[in-house]
Amino acid sequence: MKYEELSRAALIKLLQDHDAERLESGKDGIVLNYTGRTAPWQIARQVKPRMCEINKRASVGDAAEEAVNELWDGENLAAMVTLYKYRGQVDLVLTDPPYNTGEDFRYNDKWDKDPNDPDMGDLVAKDDGSRHSKWLRFMTPRLWMMREMLKPGGVIAICIDHRELYRLGMLMDEIFHEENRLGIINWQKTTPKNQSSKLSLTTEYVLVYAKSAELAKTGLVERSALADARFGNIDNDALSDWKQGDLTGKGASKLANYAIQSPFTGEFHNPGERHWANKRAAMKKWLEEWGVDYEDFDIGDGRGKALALKGWAASTESQRQKLLAKSQSTSSKRLEQGGWPYLYWGVDGQQKPVRKVYKSLVRQGGVPTTFWLDDDEAPPAIDSVSWLRTLSGRSRDGIEELDAVVGKGHNFETVKPLRLIKKIIQIWCRKDGIVLDPFAGSGTTGHAVLELNKEQDASRRFILIEQGNDAKGDNYAKTLTADRIKRVITGKWKSGEREPSGGGFRYFTVRREKVDANAVNALAREEMMDLLLVSYWDRNDKTKSYLRRLPAGGYKHLFAVNNRDEGFFLVWSAPDEPSALTRTVFKEIIQEAKAADLAGRYHVYAALAPYTGNDIEFYQIPDKVLEHIGFNARADAYNNDGGMDAD
Template identity: 45%
Template sequence: MDDATALEELPVEQLIEMIREKTGAGVNLSFPGKVLARQLGRRVRPRNQRTVKSLSAGDEHGRSRNLLIEGDNLQALASLYRERGQIDMILTDPPYNTGGDFRYNDKWDKDPNDPDMGEFVGSDDPAKHTKWMKFMYPRLQMMRAMLKPSGVLAICIDSRELFHLGQMLDELFGEENRLAIINWQKTAAPRSDKGGVTATTEYVLVYARNIVRAKTASLERTDADNRRYGNPDSDPGGLWREGNLTARTWSKSGDYAIQSPFTGEYHYPAGEGAWRHPKRNIKEWLNQWGSPYVERALDDGKVKALVLKDGFSSDTATRAEERLAQPRWPFIWFGRDGQGRPRTKTYLEQIKKGKVPVTYWADDDLGLPVELGSTSWDFEESGRSSDGASELTSIVGKGHGFTTVKPLKLMMKLLQLWVPTDGTVLDPFAGSGTTGHAVLALNSLSGGDRRFILVEQGRPERGDSYARALTADRLKRVIEGTWANGEGSSLDGGFTFKVLEKKVDAQTLLLMERDEMIDTVIASHSSTGSRRAAVLIPVVDEDNEPYSYLVAKNAANEGIFLVWSGAGSNTDLTEDVYEAITEEAERAELADVYHVYSRRNLLVTDDVIWYQIPDRILSDFGLDVRTESFTEEG
């Protein structure tokens, strides 16, 4: 297929866009096969995702939110339709075209679903730049589509393809949406190069989907912002203001009561949130009010509360009031008279220096973001490539084969600047998993609940799938604290490992076994008018009595039920099936709203939300049901 033929197959909106590019002012990017490259993202088919429990790790909350997907990233992006338009930041490190670091298959020009992974493009290939651009262009198109209107793309690159990548991003995102070109020092030890100029830096190109809506850390603080701070307790840390102890995202471990030493009253997180700091830290700060605290169950259906060890009395109140009269109140305080809810201190000096990551993206009432400052970061600010490789060796041991790895410090700094505490981060070129590690580390540091989606393929034909042998291994070790050097501490969180398998179409869906259909439902489910729905939590029966229909639950504690035992089985929602579903929901202590997937619905009842197989699944994958519908014959 040539570009002329490909033009005939472009949708009207893309043709209009191309005409504007050709007739508009400014520089236009052109390379052989560009028209074909523009089509690939639209023509690639989504895949069903098989869960591999043995390669997943961590707690239930983390497993329900974080994903590590093994497979081609273009297919993965097409399969993540539910996440399209919902990503806060894409932080990724694609192949630099150094020779042998990416594949290209000429058959993809005709069929982007061709299973052949293609040949590695060598450094001596005369078409290496064209192939790299044809490889990257559809992926950049789909990355942009994945971002929220306020979302940000930060993509690492070196000098080989810097200009080509910048041109593609200027075209796809618009030059006006370029936020920064960050130049970071990858090594502190210059070496002698042939040209006499030593390359000691690499780059991060940062683009907003819409610069007007993007929250960045490039605004200077004003005098008005600074006047919101005071120092009523003569704290030697300087000016501070009230901070919110409640994070907006709920977690079971952070949802418990705190007893006031002034009044004895029990305080819970505001709204539907949770306390944003680790429990052990909160306990230490509460102890500073003069009376010891312990963890104790209150029979309130929540985890153990932090209460006064000897109970509340006039003595505890007196000790707290005496402490309130002294300088430098504890980090957690209860208002100037001690009669309020627990809250924290936010120090102006720390915000200016960027020492408290959560203050970059705290609640809206915490003032303007800190100043980003220079777009040139030396190694002390960003870390070095050798630091990243050393970190990886410390975690997984020697023999991983990576000599240059992005340092954790660099990735955490980028996340601090552009991801809210409850935001979603996507990395389509996950490599050794530094982005996922950075998300987990930043959550631990700031009390946030950011989630990640990583995609990695590696070189499966050589038996060294990075996703399994390296990426998953690294994430599991940092979550469990089982570093190879024995020095790492565990990080809260988890992830689910999934493998891309069959192409999704109507006939494939109707031939699936039950386990395959369960994975597909969980991957595609959306129960709202928008594509983005709460992530589903798979349900496992603790009594070892398997459920016949219940497969998952949503954040509202409503069950997801599947009437499907494989091709040719009874797949109808009948009155008997409905009765069994309600019994399973009661056994699992779920709400009396039932989300049911089946081939046909032979029942009418107000408490069932019905999803037809295969049409609803196709729709939730972003496919046009009118052209994908499957007609049974005979």
């Protein structure tokens, strides 16, 4: 029997048995249990896609630019369900949910029975005895949907503080599974403060999980301009630019504890309490590249035999002066020649021995490790990670960055710093990938994507979701989130003109009406176009399926084009008007396509299609529209108490 033939009760029993099997096998380990707990898939499947509309005045950029990125104004669970075409297409979910501090988390008790209720609910107080179970009930279906949005190799990075860290960790282990945990970033949000009675809370956390650890890729952080500025080529080395590096390694070593003699000054240099990091044979080879021969000689310093100028051991004091003068002449000529050896003695030959670190041989980035100390020496492991405030930014930096863009008075007291968010994006989202932030807040994620695209010549896309009703009822998705992104794009910051990042976004408003056949058939033409622009996707190329809308009123049927310059036509004037692709209508479509200089394939939306052809891609209204938005009338019946029973 097929799954779609099972009754609602039978499907639920099947999934519950599957969960029980995973628990018995130990694959899920410990599972949280709390008041009102419901399996996340049971909640998420009750949520219906919503009707939506494009706010043209709040959108930014020309038609092509605004089609790339999306900002959704509405409840994030409903918005993610409505974003069906992106399911399984997102590279990185990066988000900062409410922390349950008694000041920022709201819960609507109606969600326990109907997760479709769009109201935010009341603030959950610090002394609410069920605050933790409410937070878990709120987060569980949303995390499930975030997982559904990810590609098979996608990654989620979710910010949290100490209040819900342990519960979130267990919930993430349950939904994403422990074996897919990539690491925990512990970042320093502020400097320590003197507190006599308790610990100073200076850090917050980012939990990083993959949908599948085997498929996920951890990238390198591109080198900063400051790191690149350390490199130069004052000696015209043919290999590449280079910077100064240390010849020694940490700790003592008997075999690598000896002195080497400078061919310029005759001084003997030893590694001190460290050791030479390269083999003795290599050290001798690099020394002799200065045109001077070396030999082993015990100088009586209690270390191993030194590498001394050849003939030094058997020479008298006067002979050593002549030997050194000859060495100085030879090595000085080599210094003037340029293209110095790997081991060198400073730009004037008078310094202690150092080595060259070639830019061409250095990885052009670094994977973070504990404290992320050095761009060039970062090992490939992540695991548990600490990032100092100098490397990830402070919370105060985030607030100051927001102040600079939109001005003060925004009432945001906690804003993630751009440096932290940009690092995470660089590591886990490819340059042409999609970043989703379901708790967009002030829009830091969108700001970071735009800056990175400009800095790296990348084409990452963002999808931001924010409902944003605070205690005063301010819908700051429009007044703050969209305003910040718009100012970054245009360069019109409150603190003064900046270089525009470029780009654009569409601003969508999630409506209360659920999507079904009756709702689709009742739409006016402009509303229908909005829905088609949201829902359309190409089965063969979902990631580039967005349509570029054409100016309203320019054509009777043509309303959009895709990235292949193929036209999309809507045969729909009003709900009570005929909607049929006839031969006469198709002739009109051909003329419009020629006038717009479009490719010869026609994508046509209509209720009926008496006329067909090989070059016509027909999308029936409402069936194809509902399919593209993930609505299945038969499956939807399973969500109702009077669900369908199998015979």
